[in-house]
Amino acid sequence: MAGRPRSIDREKVLDAAEAIVAQTGAASLSFEAVAKAADITKSGVQYCFGTKENLIRSMIQRWGESFDRDVMERIGADRSARSIIRGHLEATRDSDEAEYSRSAVMMTALLQRPDQVAASREWYTSRLSGLDMTKKADRDAALAFLAGEGAFMLRTLGLIDLDEAQWNALFADMLSIVR
Amino acid sequence: MAGRPRSIDREKVLDAAEAIVAQTGAASLSFEAVAKAADITKSGVQYCFGTKENLIRSMIQRWGESFDRDVMERIGADRSARSIIRGHLEATRDSDEAEYSRSAVMMTALLQRPDQVAASREWYTSRLSGLDMTKKADRDAALAFLAGEGAFMLRTLGLIDLDEAQWNALFADMLSIVR
DNA sequence: TCCATTTCAATACGGTCGTATTTATATCGA
DNA sequence: TCGATATAAATACGACCGTATTGAAATGGA
Numbered sequence: 166m167a168g169r170p171r172s173i174d175r176e177k178v179l180d181a182a183e184a185i186v187a188q189t190g191a192a193s194l195s196f197e198a199v200a201k202a203a204d205i206t207k208s209g210v211q212y213c214f215g216t217k218e219n220l221i222r223s224m225i226q227r228w229g230e231s232f233d234r235d236v237m238e239r240i241g242a243d244r245s246a247r248s249i250i251r252g253h254l255e256a257t258r259d260s261d262e263a264e265y266s267r268s269a270v271m272m273t274a275l276l277q278r279p280d281q282v283a284a285s286r287e288w289y290t291s292r293l294s295g296l297d298m299t300k301k302a303d304r305d306a307a308l309a310f311l312a313g314e315g316a317f318m319l320r321t322l323g324l325i326d327l328d329e330a331q332w333n334a335l336f337a338d339m340l341s342i343v344r
Numbered sequence: 345m346a347g348r349p350r351s352i353d354r355e356k357v358l359d360a361a362e363a364i365v366a367q368t369g370a371a372s373l374s375f376e377a378v379a380k381a382a383d384i385t386k387s388g389v390q391y392c393f394g395t396k397e398n399l400i401r402s403m404i405q406r407w408g409e410s411f412d413r414d415v416m417e418r419i420g421a422d423r424s425a426r427s428i429i430r431g432h433l434e435a436t437r438d439s440d441e442a443e444y445s446r447s448a449v450m451m452t453a454l455l456q457r458p459d460q461v462a463a464s465r466e467w468y469t470s471r472l473s474g475l476d477m478t479k480k481a482d483r484d485a486a487l488a489f490l491a492g493e494g495a496f497m498l499r500t501l502g503l504i505d506l507d508e509a510q511w512n513a514l515f516a517d518m519l520s521i522v523r
Numbered sequence: 524t525c526c527a528t529t530t531c532a533a534t535a536c537g538g539t540c541g542t543a544t545t546t547a548t549a550t551c552g553a
Numbered sequence: 554t555c556g557a558t559a560t561a562a563a564t565a566c567g568a569c570c571g572t573a574t575t576g577a578a579a580t581g582g583a
Contacts, residue, residue, distance in 0.1 A: 170530080540569080547562070
């Protein structure tokens with residue numbers, strides 16, 4: 166029993182939601198705002214995602230999977246902790262202006278109940294789980310990872326100003342640590 | 345012409361606001377919630393701070409000044425960029441559980457319009473402004489600073505799990521870089 | 524063709540929020 | 554004591570939000 170064919174592209178809706186958060190802040194993320202940005206109706210958004218919590222969950226999930234694919238493509242067969250961190254750093258380094266969706270998504274999640282970030286928590290924790298923090302070499306890798314995250318967050322949030330040369334130089338330093 | 349004496353403690357109101365953000369998220373920060381937590385009325389909060397934007401601005405300002413005092417106490421007469429970063433790292437390292445107000449305040453600001461962070465922007469930028477990023481030694485200091493910020497943010501946001509031994513070991517590494 | 528079904532739009536509703544307005548309370552100078 | 558004034562509470566208002574409900578449009582099978 167197939168009914169009316171789908172005319173709303175979920176991906177486009179998620180794009181619109183990300184754009185709203187990135188441009189006007191997570192506070193202004195609403196069904197109505199997303200609908201207007203995606204050029205559909207508020208009810209259409211609700212029909213596609215049900216609740217706002219589910220919309221946010223979808224945003225997180227899509228971005229996490231996307232970033233993971235990027236990381237895995239960069240590293241080869243070597244799936245060690247240090248290798249994954251290296252891929253993570255490279256992916257972060259190359260994230261262009263338009264791809265600030267990551268921080269946008271994080272902000273959105275954190276805006277809601279703090280425990281909403283549980284999904285991303287596993288994602289982040291896994292990055293460090295393979296390291297033995299009692300060993301200096303592994304701590305160095307963790308330090309490089311944390312520096313990359315700090316640089317990324319502070320820059321995407323507009324809290325520090327790094328031009329491209331500084332950005333690349335810093336990530337080159339981080340990558341030389343994990344290699 | 346002195347009128348009715350003040351009975352509301354602004355500091356207590358700010359404490360309540362921080363606690364709300366830290367515990368239930370920035371989304372639930374409202375005059376009414378703050379009033380209830382501070383055991384006064386919604387109108388009292390409004391009278392003290394005028395607008396919500398001003399309340400948030402007050403939160404940011406108070407925390408920034410508090411953290412700066414902490415940093416300046418830790419470093420002596422040496423006000424070089426590296427010395428300030430060292431003090432910053434130490435202050436971050438010693439920030440106890442109860443003093444998660446920093447991330448709480450940041451989240452609150454970022455929740456509003458993104459340009460709301462302009463005040464904090466200057467604060468962060470000044471941390472790196474004294475460094476010459478073309479010199480490896482200065483980049484190392486910047487890297488340590490960024491690692492500290494990354495560790496702090498990810499931990500306060502509940503995205504990574506570091507026990508006290510790991511936390512202290514990482515900050516010891518960072519501090520050894522800037523010294 | 525007609526009905527079941529899926530998809531989405533229209534509309535409505537209860538709740539909360541920030542703020543404006545009005546009222547009450549407490550102090551000091553005259 | 555009596556305004557004038559500063560402080561805070563009470564109340565009200567308009568806007569927006571998330572969601573529930575209802576209705577319309579488009580498909581396929583009987």
